[in-house]
Amino acid sequence: MKIRTLYFKVSDMDKAVSFWQTILEVEPHKTGPKWHEFMVGQLRLGLLLNDFDDKFQGSNCVPVFEFADEELPAYIDRAKQAGAKVLVDGLEDPNLKSIVFQDPWGNEFELSRFHD
Numbered sequence: 001m002k003i004r005t006l007y008f009k010v011s012d013m014d015k016a017v018s019f020w021q022t023i024l025e026v027e028p029h030k031t032g033p034k035w036h037e038f039m040v041g042q043l044r045l046g047l048l049l050n051d052f053d054d055k056f057q058g059s060n061c062v063p064v065f066e067f068a069d070e071e072l073p074a075y076i077d078r079a080k081q082a083g084a085k086v087l088v089d090g091l092e093d094p095n096l097k098s099i100v101f102q103d104p105w106g107n108e109f110e111l112s113r114f115h116d
Helices: 013-024 072-081
Strands: 005-010 035-040 043-049 064-067 085-089 098-102 108-113
Touching (some): 005 013, 013 035, 064 072, 072 108
Parallel strands (some): 005 043, 064 108
Antiparallel strands (some): 035 043, 085 098
16 A cells, blocks of 8 residues: 555645745646646645635645755745745754744645654
8 A cells, every 4th residue: 555645725726836846846747727746756746726615724634755954955945935834943853853834825744854
């Protein structure tokens, strides 16, 4: 068994695609009016247009993206420049090694150093 895709519901597809392209520096590999999908390693990160009046504020799914120490600062900078809000900055804590962000739609995601 494996997890194939994690996705966020978004209210503005164009802004969400731009946000994730800025952070990931990759183009979506699948696109459509209501669905965009990015390949992140072996996992697909999807964006689903919430055009069915589903009331939501964020999600309970928090994807964690891990990076080598020398790569992490650039991804953190891109997330901040794209408009992500820092919720928890645990980079100085040797037990956490990560920073938790919230995207403009209330979804949380984490950028982390590689864990042993």
